[in-house]
Amino acid sequence: MEYIATVDGRDYTIAIDRAGEATVDDVVHAVDLRAIGGTQLYSLIVDHRSFEVFVERRAAVYDVMIRGDLFVIDVEEARLRQLKAMGGQAHPDHDASAIAAPMPGLVVKVLVEPGQAVDAGQGIVILEAMKMENEIRCPTRGVVRSLNVTAGQTVNLGDLLATIES
Numbered sequence: 753m754e755y756i757a758t759v760d761g762r763d764y765t766i767a768i769d770r771a772g773e774a775t776v777d778d779v780v781h782a783v784d785l786r787a788i789g790g791t792q793l794y795s796l797i798v799d800h801r802s803f804e805v806f807v808e809r810r811a812a813v814y815d816v817m818i819r820g821d822l823f824v825i826d827v828e829e830a831r832l833r834q835l836k837a838m839g840g841q842a843h844p845d846h847d848a849s850a851i852a853a854p855m856p857g858l859v860v861k862v863l864v865e866p867g868q869a870v871d872a873g874q875g876i877v878i879l880e881a882m883k884m885e886n887e888i889r890c891p892t893r894g895v896v897r898s899l900n901v902t903a904g905q906t907v908n909l910g911d912l913l914a915t916i917e918s
Contacts, residue, residue: 754830759823760872760891765830792855792909806854808909817854817886821873824891849897851888851914853907857881861903868896870916877901877913894918 754767767775774783784797788804796803806817816823861878864870875887876896894916901913 756828756830756833758826758828808852808854810852810910815852815854820885820887820889822851822854822889822891849892849894849916849918850912851876851890851916853879853909853911853913854888855879855881855886856908857886857906859901859903859905859907859913860885862899862901863887864896864899864914866896866899870894870896879907879913888913890916892916892918 753769754765757764757766765775765777769775772782772784774781781799782797784795786795787793788795792807794805794807796805803818808815814825814827816825857879858881859877860880863875863877870876870890870893872890872893874890876890877888879886879888896914897917898915899913900911900915901907907913
């Protein structure tokens with residue numbers, strides 16, 4: 753099966769044809785992905801490198817956190833994308849302005865203020881979860897329109913942390 757994954761405006765072609773392998777842009781990688789305890793937390797091994805990955809599906813995109821970096825990923829079957837292109841339908845843009853908690857935890861520190869200009873990848877909030885501090889980063893460039901959390905506050909999975917206007 754072949755997919756197109758869009759991350760930060762860049763498309764990656766991913767083919768999964770054999771167990772234990774994934775081809776990303778014509779480069780074959782050895783992979784092993786396993787759910788940890790039936791949660792949204794996964795153990796991912798790519799070419800003998802181990803990663804702890806948190807994944808949440810949100811509408812048509814996935815929020816993926818790896819080593820404290822948050823990626824908003826749009827995944828679509830390659831064939832479906834081709835059919836849409838032939839039909840003249842544009843690939844929809846997804847609103848990345850709402851930053852939600854990728855996991856339940858405690859807000860340790862808020863790094864921005866309303867009205868502040870932010871760049872893609874800039875830290876917004878430090879969230880402690882499972883005794884680890886995770887920097888929640890802005891997926892897009894823009895201006896902080898609202899902050900919905902304060903230091904010391906606990907949040908649940910999916911709670912709105914901030915809104916960024918492009």
